[in-house]
Amino acid sequence: MTINPAHVAGAGMIRFGKFPASTTLEGMAAAASRQALSDAGAEVRDIEAIYTGHVFGGPVAGQRIAVHLGLDGRPVTNVENYCASGATAIREAWIALAAGLHDIVLVIGVEKMTDRVFGGVKPDPGDLDAAVGLVMAAGHAMSARRYMADHGATREQIAAVAVKNHAHSVHNPYAQYQHAITLEDVLSARPIADPLGLLDCSPISDGAAAMVLCNANGLRKLGLAASSAPRILGCGLVSGSLQVGTDDLNAEDVSRRAAEAAWEMSGIGPEDIDFVEMHDCFTIAEIVRLEGLGLIPVGQGGQWTQDGWTGIGGRLPVNPSGGLLSRGHPVGATGVAQACELTWQLRGTAGGRQIESARIGLAYCKGGTVSGTDGGSVTTLVMSQ
């Protein structure tokens, strides 16, 4: 089941951060979109449809943004899959382009969080887990505690994920944090959900990222060569399934299934992946999800991180952008920001964080929780030069 790839004609984003109320959702999204249009050499009139991923943006956020850009009247699809919203918007755009419904579209991921989300994100109040007090950090803290008990991993190995990703984002002008941190910084940070502390958690952020995507017709319309526009080979999407019995909390079956979906639709295998943008909403999540995808042997992710194998220049570079921990995590924007990073890495324009011989990249997002399952939504985006 392989459908035609989409091409990234242009990518753009604003630096993620914590902005005042005057920096609006619509304004951030429009700024990122103008950069993507400029990068593609495209005009507003070239855009046929808009796909917008967001969680807290309110009703018809995509239409509000479109009006800001002078794209009023176009078909707009608003996509909510919690932290995988942006990636799911890319997937919907890819499908429409492959179907020939549109030739050139704009995908936007955006979130304004710092004026409306406080103390962390949690499940919907209608979910059983919310009633017993689940916050996302607690779920990952339970994962970390169990991972250490089962695999002999150390607290330091888990903390090393944050040290590594902050070291990467020193070279990322779009990252919320652009400074290095030490292992001691992570270990001594304010506790959030033991055993995890503040620096094990991605921040609550504002931000936007955008891409102009097109099919082969769109490339011709824009006068672009296929060789200059990285390809979206496929984007897997799976949901968490009800867990049966009392298996390992870190079994990551949802990641395994998302990987299978990606390999099947892209024709790419795990051995072909040169680098990964991984949804490291918490340090431990990067480790168990890489293992679930089959990119690292189960139980070895902590050791790999400690040994530098997931750093730039390592065996499998993960989160050259700094990841969610350091680039920031405006939840609806994250999937599109990951795809922007894949684009820049595949073009060879990632500057000080460039990975050598980056030919094929994978971006993974995981959004939300549903009581009794191993997750809400998971996306696996595969892109190549």
Added chain:
Amino acid sequence: MSPQLSADLLDLEPFNAGNLTARPFGLVGTKCGGCGYVTYPSRLFCPKCRQAGVDITQVMLSPAGRVHSFAVVRQAPEGTPVPYVLAQVDLEDGCRVLAQCVPAEGGQLNINDPVELVPAEFRSRSNEAVLGYKFRTVREESA
């Protein structure tokens, strides 16, 4: 918990009717007539065998279980008092339940500790006191 407080709690409406009863106090799940798998909360299908047309019956779950993992939550969205302990508990019936967990007499919780289900006060979405549940550790019987 004093017997008096417990009795007051048991007079409250269960927060998730059909999945929790006050007298006798306990969780209500469903058992599959096909494969025998027990699940919580109650579902109209068996999440294990997924067979169509099998009998699904409601069953009271054992209050006893063991801690699979836990977290000490020290920051939560506004309105949630911290700290508290959240635990994934494996019930004797073979299913896993997430709930807050109170270490006995202020002690330290550990993976694999035996725990039991006890009544707790939850808040409904309209902020009324309702009957909920949590776990607390129990001393293992010495031989």
